[in-house]
Structures are given as C-alpha cells and as structure tokens.
Amino acid sequence: MRLPARCALLIAAAGCPAPQVSPPRVVPPPADAAVDTPVPPVVTPAAPGEAPRLVVLVVVDQLPSWAFAIKRPHLTGGFDRLLREGEWHTGVHPSAATLTAPGHALISSGEPTATSGILGNEWWHRDVGRVVGSVEAHDGSSSAVWMRVPALGDALVAGATGGKAVSVGLKGRAAILLLGKAGLPIWYDRKLAAFKSFSTPGWLADHGRQHPILPRLDDVWTPRDPAQLARISQTTDDQRGEVGSKGFGPTFPHAPRKTASPADTVFALPLGNELVFETALAAIAGEALGSDAAPDLLALSLSAYDYVGHGWGQESWEAWDMMLRLDQQLAGFLAALDRRVGVGRWSLVLTSDHGACPLPERGNGGRLAFETIKNAANRAAAAELGPGEWVVAAKYPSVYLSAAARAKPPKELAKATTKIIHALRSFPGLERVERTADFAGNCARRTGDALMICLGLDAERSGEIFYLPRAGWVLHEKASPPATAHGSQHAYDREVPVIVLASDRAAAHPPLATPSTTPMPMVQISKILAGWLGITPPSALPRAAP
Template sequence: MLAGLGLGCVSSDRAAPLDTTQPRLVVVIAVDQMIPEQLTRLAPCFEGGLARLMEEGRSYPEAALSYFDTETGPGHATLATGCLPRTHGVVSNSYLDREEGRWAYCVSDHSATALYDTGPASAEELKRKRHRISAKRLRRPSLGEYLARAHPGSRTVAISPKDRAAVTLAGRAPGWALWWDKHGRGFVSSSAWGTRLPDWVGEWNRGDWSAVAGSTWEPLESCAGSDTQTGADERAGEAKLPSGSRVFPHTAPELGDEPGEADWERLSRWIYQSPAADRFVVDMGLAAVAGEDLGSDDVPDLLALSFSACDTVGHACGPYSAEVTDVMLRLDRELGRLFTGLDERVGAGRWVAVLSSDHGVLRLPEHIPGGGAAGRTGSDAHKAMAGSVKAALVNEFGGDFKLKTSGYGLYLNDEQMAAAKAAGVSAELVRAVARDALLEASFATAAWTLDELRTMGAPAPADRSHLAFVLASFIPERSADVLWLPRSGYLHLMKSGTTHGTSHAYDRRIPLIFYGRPFAPGVIDGPADSMDAVPTLLKSLGLEVPDGLDGRVLAPR
C-alpha cells in the first residue's frame, strides 16, 4: 500500500496559541475533476479532512461554473482571480494566440527558465521546452497578489502535480509556484519566481519519494459495507492506467540498481497518475508552511494546493470507479494530515480555507444511470465532420482549405483566410460556411463563429444559456474561428475513459466549501461559483474587495 509520511516537517517549538484575531493563513484547496457527488456518496466513509470540511464548513451544493471551456487552466485561474476566463485571459489549456501568431500553452513563457535542484536548466534542457513557465498570460491579479498589496510581506506558495494549476493559483504573487516534474526531478519551478529553489524544496526532492518504486496501490478497506455507488473494479469503458491494468492492484515500476533517465521518467509518470501525487502535495504543503514561515505572524499568507489524482485517474477510470473512490478516501486522510499540521503550527482558528474544483466530468457513457442518451464519437466521425467542412469551403470558394481542430474549436488557416480576403471574400462569410457545415455533424448541437461572438457583449449574470457560457470564455485574439458544443452525454474522440471541457451541467458542477472562524457551518442553497471564492475570502479577512471581479461575496453567516 502507499503509506503516508509523518508530520515531522511541521514540528516546532513555537506552536501558535489559540486566539481570536484575524486569520493569518489562507488555504485554497482545488481538487481537480471533483464532482460534488464525491462528497455526498462517500460521506459515510470520510474521517479526515473532507469529513472536517463537511461537518464544520459552509457548503454550497448548487455551485457551478459559469463558462464554456471547463478545463484545468481556466478552472484554476477562475478560482484564483475571482474572474471569468473572458476577464482573466486563460480561455483554454492551449489556444491560438493571434497576437503572437502561434499556439500557446496557457502558462508558457519563452523568456522563463526552468529551476531544478541543480539550478537553472541547461541550454540543452531548454531546447526541450520543459518548464518555460510563468503567469504572464494571466490578465488579472490572483488572491495572493491582493494579499501582498494589502499586506506587504505576504507570501504565496502554490503546489500541484500540474504546472498550469500551480502557476494560475500563484499568479504573480511573491513566493513560489511548484509542480511535479514528470521527467524525474521531483518538484520544480521557473525563474519567474526566483533564481534557485528554496532549500526545503531541494531537501524534499532529495528525500525518499523514490521509495514508491515497486510499491503496489491497493484499495483501502475503510468503506467496506457502505453503499457508495462505486462501480465494479473492471467495467466497460475504462482505460488502462500506467500500470498497464484496468483493475487493482496497480504496481509502480521498479528503478533498478542503476536507473537511467527513462526509468526515472516512468516512475514519475506513474506517480503523476496515482494517489502518491496527492500525498506528495501535502508533504510539500507542510514543508512550505515550515520553510517559508507561512502563517507565522499577523501578515496573512496564502497556501494554495491543487490535487490532481482525481483527474488523472478519473480520465481513465471515470468518477464512480473503484480507483477514484480510493483516490478520494486517501485524499480525505491526507487533508486530515494537512489540517492537523496547520492547527499545530499556525494555530486552530488562525487559518481559513476554501475547497473547490476546476471542473466536473461526465460519467463513463456506458454507465450513465437511467439509460439516457450517451455515447462516444470516434475518429471516423471526426474525419467526416472535417471533410464536410472542407468540402463546403471548397465548393463555395474554391482552393484547398486547411483546418485544425483543438478541443471544441475549429481553426482556419490564416494564409488562406488572407488569400480569400484578397479575392474579395470576407472572413465572416468563410467562418459562417464552416459553421453551417460543422452543424451537419450529428454530434454537434450548436456552433458560433468568432464574428458572431465578437458583436455580443458580456452575458447577464442570470443568463445560464450555453451561449452565455461561451461568451464568458470568449476573447477574440485567443478563441477559435468556430466554437461548437457537442451533444450532451457524448464524448468526442474517446474510445475509452472520460473527459470534460463543455458547458453541459456535468462539466460545470463543482463542490464549494468555506472553512474557518469567519464562516458559520451550514449548507446554503442557491447559486454559487468558484469565482466567488476570492471576494468572499477577501471580505472574511477584512480586506477591500476590488472592482472588476466577476465573482461576488457569499455571506459568511
């Protein structure tokens, strides 16, 4: 089994006393791909941190995102800034940046340099484009930046297995963004946050995390006898995990006596797609509290942790799988370990927290209850759609149009669009023809051109239509020529596993729980959103809520 590590990194001879003053540490917890049903179906089994949040926190069971492209980058940026993607700028994990004239990863920065234990990345390593990362594409301040503006000296540490999660949570706040290196270097960062990794990071990286090699992930038995709606271990529709298996046990690769780069990479990738990654995030979070003295004085600091295993495992196995159930049970224990460490070092009652998610997910179509419409569209259907769009363009305008698809976006070739314009054909017409042809595909239910969306203003907050969600994700210089919505319950280009990325309710529904002395425990009905976290937390700290946020303050009591 994957054993937890102790709390040695938070032991201190200056334990913080109980007191009634303002919180001095804010903890943001993002659980990637966590649907709210994970809390309700597994509640009888929780006994750690998730149990504490549910019993003592202020929860909003109707919370849901208010935009279209429900992916990791936009979701974490929304949680961190209090803004919609159209405002904070991260419209998708990757997009065509028309201002730069090239495809961009949402946290890429070609001027940044990766930071490892050994120092900045070498020229050879930089050629591989690893970790050239910063928050430069984020257009709005993060929570940590607001704290630093109000309280000079405030520090932020954001940690996740995913770089785009850690970076968007940190923003440009003073401190560190740290993420897991799938090539075997442990946790790394970039020159956007410093010139060398802190000693406490290097100490952890040089520790015994490689002891995971050869270990076996088997399910906990703490939920035996409870009706958790967990599916059978082996089910139709599941994909294989890095162990090569769809069923327990899942065994980590061995390192051998003289491991090479490929061996370290295999082990690191196995960890990335297992509960070990979540355990390591808690290890690092506790090390950050001690190493950076977070929450040690009356200047409030921020610790932002994103847990990825629910997503990396869930993509393969589905949200009701035996594996994801076990991921959640282990996360409950790890959060319990985290909270105990915070109570000991920062002080019970001296820290506040919010738990949410970056997006939801569709159940495996093969196992959606009630026999509703659901299914998968494969590569043949996708090729047919692309062929139909090209044929329509050629029939209408001649030539040979090149297309690119990414997610639920269709991109037209810039050179061909320029040639069409030179021939007197408007770009608006070309996009409209492409949209109409795309809509002939059976798996597309709606589509909008860049030109249509450009003429529309921001949607009203009460507007919950798919068009409103698309507008909330739309930035002309970062959005596709044509955006389209798949049929509800259908997965596009997926033979197995599941995914997210649409404005259907199953992709937008998320948990939202506030915890700490300012928040009266209870379950609050009514609309709420992860973008409400920043204004609500700022208000709870007695700080001014800045203008320009899309989120609103949720009453703490």
C-alpha cells in the same frame, strides 16, 4: 476585512435554508494522512475575532458535485471534519470553459475566460502559428504571461501587507495560475521526479533530497478493500469505458515500475496527492507561513484525482479508492495545520476547477475526437475554397481558420464558415456550433445561454467558430480516448462543491449531508480569500491595458 456571517458569503443570497445533517460519525485515525513529524504545538490558539494567519485554498482537480454527493456518506476523515466545522455550497462555474487552466485562473482571479485571457489548457496562437500552452511563453519558458488580469498572488503584493503567496500542485499550469504573476508556484517535474519552481528555493531542494520520490514508486497501488469498493461503487473493477491512465491498465493492481515512465505515474496515483500535501507542509516551515500577523496564502492543487477520472471515470474503483485515501490524507493535513499554525489561526476553502461527465457507457452519450472535428471542418471549407489546409486547429471549444483562409475575400470566407458550421452541426455529439463573432465580447449586455457562452470566449484569442458538446458526449484527442472528460456547458461540468471554513468559525455542528440550496458563483472564491487576507480582491484591482 472579516468574513461576514454564513449567508452573507453569497452575493444576492436571499436567505439560507437549514442544512441537512447526518448522524455523528466516528473519525478513524488517518491511515494515509499527510506525513508530518509529530511535534508539540508551538503556537497558542487564536483569540476570538482574530484574523487568520494562514489562508488555505485546496483545489481538487475534477471534482463534480454529482460525484462528491455520492461519495459524501463514506467520507469520515478530512472531508467530514470540514463539513462539521464549515459550510457546504454548490459552486457554479460561469461558462463552458470547464478545463484545468481556465478553472484555476477563475478561482484565483474571480475572472472568467472572457476577461482572464485563459481559454483552455492550450490554444492556437495566430501570431506564432502554433499551439501554445496556457503557462507557456513563446520562448518555451513557464509563466502566467497570457493571464490578462491579476490573481491572488498579485493582489497580495499589491496589498503590501507583508504576506506571502505559495502554491503547490502536480500540474505547472495549476500552480502558476493559482497565483498569477507573483508569489512562489511549485510544481512536479516528471523529468526530475521532484518539485521545482522558477527559482527553486533552498528548502525545497533540501526537502527533495531528504524525501526522494523515485524509491516510493516501488509501491503498487492496490485497493484497500475490494469488497467495500464493490459495495459502495455498485460496479466492477472492469466496467465498460475504463481505459487506464499514465501507463496503467483498466483494472487493479497498478504498478509504476511496470510502466514505460514510472516518474510520470505520480500524476495518477494516491501518492501524487500525498506529495502535494507533504510539499505544502514543507512550504509552511520553509517560508515561515502563518508565523506572524500578516496573513499568508497557501494554495494546493490536487491533480491526481483528475487523471484518475480521465482514466477510469468518476464511478470507478480507482476513483472511489483514491477519494477514500484523500479523505484520510486531508485529515492529516488539517491536523498538521492545527499543530503548525494554531487552532483557529487558519481558514480554508476547498473546491474544484471543474466537474466531469459520467461515463458515456452509463447513458446515451459517446466520444468524439478533435481530429474528426478538424477534418470535417477542413473538408467543408474545401468544398467552397478548393483543396488546401483551411483549418489549423479544432481543440475544444474553438475551430481556428488558417491564415490562407482568413486572407480570402470576405464573401468567400463567410460562405466557407457557413459550410463548416453546417458540417459540424451534423455530428450527433455536438449540441451547438456558432460563429464566435456573434457571441464574444460585450458580455454584460447578454443574458441566459448567450451570456454563458460569451464568458467562455476571448474576442481576440478564440477561434472563428466555437462548438459545444451534447450532454453525455466526451471530446478527446484521437490517440488517447479517455474514460471521461470535461469541458462543456452542462451542469455535471459546471457544478462543483465549495466548502468554506472561516478561522473564526463557531463550534462544530453535526456533519452536513447536503449542500446549501443557495448556489455560490465561483467568481466569489477569490473575494472570500481576499477578505481573509485583508486585501483588495483581484477583480477590483487595476489591470494593464491589452
């Protein structure tokens, strides 16, 4: 199955307007490009019409369209190459489940929370009476056990093409959910200060020994060009709302060795992205990816940008500096793909699992802690049911009632639920609070906001009540208020860039300055990738009964 012409990438696209282009750019040598030993090409360029040998998916964690559009004019490296050779669309996430785990599951499976079963990064499990992570089995091991649908790794196995599926990310949930229950997910372990998998292959262990991470934490993250950052960000290094991340303070410099856990700072450093690229290149060699006619899948999740966004905001010097460095790292990675796999022998999609809210200090927003929501809900329930623990969890987007509350007679429970809803609706930071039963299930019969809400709920696993934040408001853990966050129904969270590079792309065009005006549903990403891999899309495969 070959990728159709440009406009046919989109379901229901009526036509493609001519993209706006910017003047040609001079691409500087990649200063921080992904480490790759210079070697002469060992493969010849692809013949016209030849299928790709390697299909690459790059997910930049927390990359909203609004922030990417602002930074785009200053990206002259890898992003510029992608936008000279590929297409740029605005991807639209189908629901308010704009969080890391649901977003990665959606990209790889083509299924929203309503069918994927991935509600959030973690959620309350009624059967065990505790919060369980999205890739955490009841015994504490890591797996995609909660994913109800096939993902790209599963689809590649089902296709029996002989292709391999490998993912690399800092976050375990990102790497695992990009593949599903099959393939080789690789993620960073802060305790080991190394990358690992369920069963770490020999080449990965060798790579870790030959390229230890801990010595690189002696380097201090300082801005490359403070004057440039001040000019292009139009803000200061200490703007209101910045809090820092992973032990780093609100302003530069950021020294890993001065934090309580230097190995943990990898998540919030440009080094984190560099390590993902390096490990991905090691995987190409170690797994012989792209070396034969059976297309392989290589998925990358760049999580460091997410931690920077949470700690300092998309508008910060840190976010700008990391994006400029990522631009050069990406250039090095693309050049390495040309050398190792061959020009025209690889295809690529770059996108994001979710966006982010602008800093509340820049608008009329605010911050609201999950614990505040939970306590208010419990007080409201107690007004009807008497003293007790009636609410056990209230992390976005669900309020979970305790077993004791659910055991109450239906009329009492209904009254308590109504009081909880009215209490939460009084918060200025919440736009909508409703009964889950009124919106979950039968999504195909719903339209508009009701459909968007339905797609973000799981009829079995979601809490009894759901809530959505008002525009500009950030929801968070009380102990760690962030600069910004994500997880809402608003466009700043749901709209992300999608850059598509087919292996049989035509000659380079002037670099795109703006995306196509025709949006791309994010459920399409897995279909595009499956087409390049020559397999049935995951969403079209049979799935096990619940």
